[in-house]
Amino acid sequence: TNSIPAGFEIRRIESRDYAGVTTALSGLTTVGDLSQSQFDDILAYWDTQLLPGRTDGARSYNTSVIIESATGRVSAVGTVFVEKKLIHAGGLVGHIEDIAVNPDFRGKQLGKVLINHLSAQGASLGCYKVILDCDEKNVGFYEKCGYSRAGVEMQVRM
Amino acid sequence: TNSIPAGFEIRRIESRDYAGVTTALSGLTTVGDLSQSQFDDILAYWDTQLLPGRTDGARSYNTSVIIESATGRVSAVGTVFVEKKLIHAGGLVGHIEDIAVNPDFRGKQLGKVLINHLSAQGASLGCYKVILDCDEKNVGFYEKCGYSRAGVEMQVRM
Ligand SMILES: CC(=O)N[C@@H]1[C@@H](O)[C@H](O)[C@@H](COP(=O)(O)O)O[C@@H]1O
Ligand SMILES: CC(=O)N[C@@H]1[C@@H](O)[C@H](O)[C@@H](COP(=O)(O)O)O[C@@H]1O
Numbered sequence: 469t470n471s472i473p474a475g476f477e478i479r480r481i482e483s484r485d486y487a488g489v490t491t492a493l494s495g496l497t498t499v500g501d502l503s504q505s506q507f508d509d510i511l512a513y514w515d516t517q518l519l520p521g522r523t524d525g526a527r528s529y530n531t532s533v534i535i536e537s538a539t540g541r542v543s544a545v546g547t548v549f550v551e552k553k554l555i556h557a558g559g560l561v562g563h564i565e566d567i568a569v570n571p572d573f574r575g576k577q578l579g580k581v582l583i584n585h586l587s588a589q590g591a592s593l594g595c596y597k598v599i600l601d602c603d604e605k606n607v608g609f610y611e612k613c614g615y616s617r618a619g620v621e622m623q624v625r626m
Numbered sequence: 627t628n629s630i631p632a633g634f635e636i637r638r639i640e641s642r643d644y645a646g647v648t649t650a651l652s653g654l655t656t657v658g659d660l661s662q663s664q665f666d667d668i669l670a671y672w673d674t675q676l677l678p679g680r681t682d683g684a685r686s687y688n689t690s691v692i693i694e695s696a697t698g699r700v701s702a703v704g705t706v707f708v709e710k711k712l713i714h715a716g717g718l719v720g721h722i723e724d725i726a727v728n729p730d731f732r733g734k735q736l737g738k739v740l741i742n743h744l745s746a747q748g749a750s751l752g753c754y755k756v757i758l759d760c761d762e763k764n765v766g767f768y769e770k771c772g773y774s775r776a777g778v779e780m781q782v783r784m
Contacts, residue, residue, distance in 0.1 A: 480638060481670070482783070489712065491713070493712060493713055494715070497713050497714070498713065498714055499713055499714075499715070500713075500714055500715030500717075501715050501781065502712060502715050502716055505716060506715070506716050507712065509678065509679065509716075510678070510710060510711075510712055510716055511629060513678035514709060514710070515680075517672045517675065517686075519669065520671035521661065521669070521671075523682065527770070528675075529710075530756060548767065549709060551679055551707060551721075551723070552668060552671060552672070552687075553723070553724060553743035554647065554648070554657070554660060554665065554668055554724065555651055555654070555655050555656060555657055555669075555724060556655070556656055556658055557657070557658030557659050557660050558633075558658075558660055558664050558667075558668055559658075559666070563709070563721070565711070566710070566711060566713060579731075583723065587782055589782045590784075596783065596784055597781050597782065597783045597784060598781065598782050599759065599779055599780065599781045600779075600780050600781075601757065601759065601776070601777045601778065601779055602777055602778055602779075602780060603777055603778070604778055607780065608780055610780045611780075613782075614782050615780035615782050616781060616782070617778060617779070617780060618779045618780060618781035619759045619760055619761055619762070619779040620759065620760055620761070620765055620778070620779065621757055621758075621759055621773060621775070621776045621777040621778065621779050622758050622759075622760060622765065622769075622773035622775060622776060623755050623756065623757045623758075623773060623774060624745055624755065624771075624772050624773050624774070625754065625755045625758050626748075626749045626754055626755060626756075
């Protein structure tokens, strides 16, 4: 179940994914009023954020979509964001964020395929670890993806 | 206890903080072999990473040190990193990272002063929330800083 099912493909997010991505994300949390042009501006910003000291154009923000090939529909979306630290000799940490699977595409293991893809991307970018925060009810899913409990997420909301 | 104690000041990290910052961080985790010049390169990289669509030069990586004014010694260090998202109408999330207090300066509430500073910085940069991951044993400290439990941190190590 690590490989993408027949009829689906995975690639970096693009402008034409606007409707499908905002729909999928609205199953995770509040998306709010996000226009196509704001969406495009964020993708353009993400494209400019490069990791330091490399010549391969490796980026900090890596957002992928799983697309149903026949229709072009967005079935899942997620990000691995790479943070540059001082610790671990100037190490990199991958943060998996904003994972959403469109309910129409449940039961195809697309969530697991997406997490495996983002984790592998974090590894290939040189991260010493990849982390994420989730609800207690999703711990079992992430364990099946190779993750273990590491700590407590704390928040303050503005 | 929200204000900085007499004899201390707080400011953005600088090149001359190398020894004090690496010493403080080695109390948190592995720092490894990090030379002065690698340290400087990371600070220079952090300086280049700007938030999108603003004219105030607001940065993604905001690392602060608390300095003992009389000696210039680093008593504490920590970061609030700002992530640009699609959700929450293109919202910003602050990630507090790599908090360390030099053991010589314990008992002065510097940890709380630092967290309050970083949280306020996240708010003033426009974050809709600030989050962090910590050990179960530090939950009480972060609660005193105004944080609440939000979820489970999961990790995979490479
Ligand atoms: C693994 C995963 O997808 N975790 C997400 C996180 O990335 C997202 O940003 C947050 C939004 O919640 P919020 O709307 O309360 O900020 O929910 C979950 O923690
Ligand atoms: C609030 C705070 O300071 N949390 C830190 C985190 O920022 C740091 O990066 C990590 C290092 O641990 P590691 O060496 O196992 O990656 O420890 C803690 O989770």
